[in-house]
Amino acid sequence: MADRLTQLQDAVDNLLDLMIDSINYNQDKHPHAPITGQPVLEAPAPPGAAPKTNGDADAKKEAGDADAPKPETPEAFEAMQREMAKKIVLQEQQAEIITNSLPGLGSSEAKQMRRLAELKIELEDVQRERDEAEKGREFVLSMLTEALVGIKRVP
Structure with a gap:
């Protein structure tokens, strides 16, 4: 867009x-x-x-x-x-x-700066959620890899 x-x-x-x-x-x-x-x-x-x-x-x-x-x-x-x-x-x-x-005359610079700060906080929250999801993905991937390696070793 x-x-x-x-x-x-x-x-x-x-x-x-x-x-x-x-x-x-x-x-x-x-x-x-x-x-x-x-x-x-x-x-x-x-x-x-x-x-x-x-x-x-x-x-x-x-x-x-x-x-x-x-x-x-x-x-x-x-x-x-x-x-x-x-x-x-x-x-x-x-x-x-x-x-x-x-944004124009009805939106002061201070108001726009507050909005930018709110958006920055929101972006940081989303980034934290993404990092946690990435850690979870890595954990699941390592568990799956161990399980597959364990299956290969079974005679």
């Missing part, structure tokens, strides 16, 4: 990735809005359709336009924006939870 600072960094990285993805989506897929006083252009021809003009430059221009992302319908665009907004909010909340679990 990663420490809290690493978790926080990962959460912030994920949040930034989501924000970049949403900006790119908004830029690429936004529906075109009508401009007052301007004529509405017809939808671009589907890729592979015959060009309307005989000029090479126009054909290349239309082929380049086919590579551009097509805007989504306003309903689909709005639904996707809502979904991305939910993901961003959830990721921000996760980062906030991790941030709140960090």
